[in-house]
Amino acid sequence: MQFDSLSAFLEMGGYGFFVWLAFGVTLGAMILLVVQSSLDTKHLEKEIKDTHARKARMRAAAKEGL
Amino acid sequence: MWKWFSQYAKPEKAYQLCGTLFRWFWLPSLLLILVGTVWGLVFAPQDYQQGDSFRIIYIHVPSALLSMSAYVAMAVAALVGLVWQWRTAYMAMIAIAPVGAVMTFIALFTGAAWGKPMWGTWWIWDARLTSQLILLFLYLGVIALYSAFDDKQQGGKAAGIMALVGVVNIPIIHYSVEWWNTLHQGATITKFDKPSIAPEMLWPLLINLLGFALFVAAVSIKRMRNEIVRREIHRPWIKSLFLENEK
Numbered sequence: 001m002q003f004d005s006l007s008a009f010l011e012m013g014g015y016g017f018f019v020w021l022a023f024g025v026t027l028g029a030m031i032l033l034v035v036q037s038s039l040d041t042k043h044l045e046k047e048i049k050d051t052h053a054r055k056a057r058m059r060a061a062a063k064e065g066l
Numbered sequence: 067m068w069k070w071f072s073q074y075a076k077p078e079k080a081y082q083l084c085g086t087l088f089r090w091f092w093l094p095s096l097l098l099i100l101v102g103t104v105w106g107l108v109f110a111p112q113d114y115q116q117g118d119s120f121r122i123i124y125i126h127v128p129s130a131l132l133s134m135s136a137y138v139a140m141a142v143a144a145l146v147g148l149v150w151q152w153r154t155a156y157m158a159m160i161a162i163a164p165v166g167a168v169m170t171f172i173a174l175f176t177g178a179a180w181g182k183p184m185w186g187t188w189w190i191w192d193a194r195l196t197s198q199l200i201l202l203f204l205y206l207g208v209i210a211l212y213s214a215f216d217d218k219q220q221g222g223k224a225a226g227i228m229a230l231v232g233v234v235n236i237p238i239i240h241y242s243v244e245w246w247n248t249l250h251q252g253a254t255i256t257k258f259d260k261p262s263i264a265p266e267m268l269w270p271l272l273i274n275l276l277g278f279a280l281f282v283a284a285v286s287i288k289r290m291r292n293e294i295v296r297r298e299i300h301r302p303w304i305k306s307l308f309l310e311n312e313k
Binding site for chain 1: 103107110111112125126175176179180182183281291295299304305
């Protein structure tokens, strides 16, 4: 352990602002990338299911209509 | 061997492989990054010249190295697409590009946040920084070119050529600190000599390096799966895959 207290850890020997800025933005960028990728998966899944449901409805409607 | 390998030119096979690989890479990557970062921030000793500001190295070096490795991987995918015309090759290329772009951004940003207290400036137009910025533009160019085409096979070809031409930038980035006078310090671990860093500082760096590598691989694989589904969305195998999951 290199730091005596939590405040010393946060201060980073006077470089706290720069160290936490770098680590914070890195974490944020990585989280955004992962979230965007998972949302894309969910979106595609929904698109497939919606298309399938719409086609099923159209088939059912065609059957009734005729 | 070649026959075994080339079965992954088929999207369906590639999709299955991606699913398996993602499970192997994802959790270990998070675990390694957590261990490496906590070790680097809390337990690694201070640098005798740079004090605690040097701790930025634990994300700066891995992201910078991975931004270049990801580019090479992307260019290899582009080459496979152009030469052997695998359907899956351009999907891999375009899956890697945004991940590499994020790594490049992180390398540039953490470099700026490290440069300000150490060099007195956020940014300077020197060889290492400028060539790394060009790397970011190359990634963005590949993404933009690919999305500019409606025919994704054509878009892949155009973006693939751009990715291949851009490979020339990789050795320029690596050797820029030797070829030109620069503010940027020389290589710490990527050289044939002994690493110029103490072992108790080196270990967390190596752990984070591996963690970032697995992270880049895992996210690229996830995006590759998305890309396969997007391109194959009207094929029967995709339909049966997703609609069976429902039940």
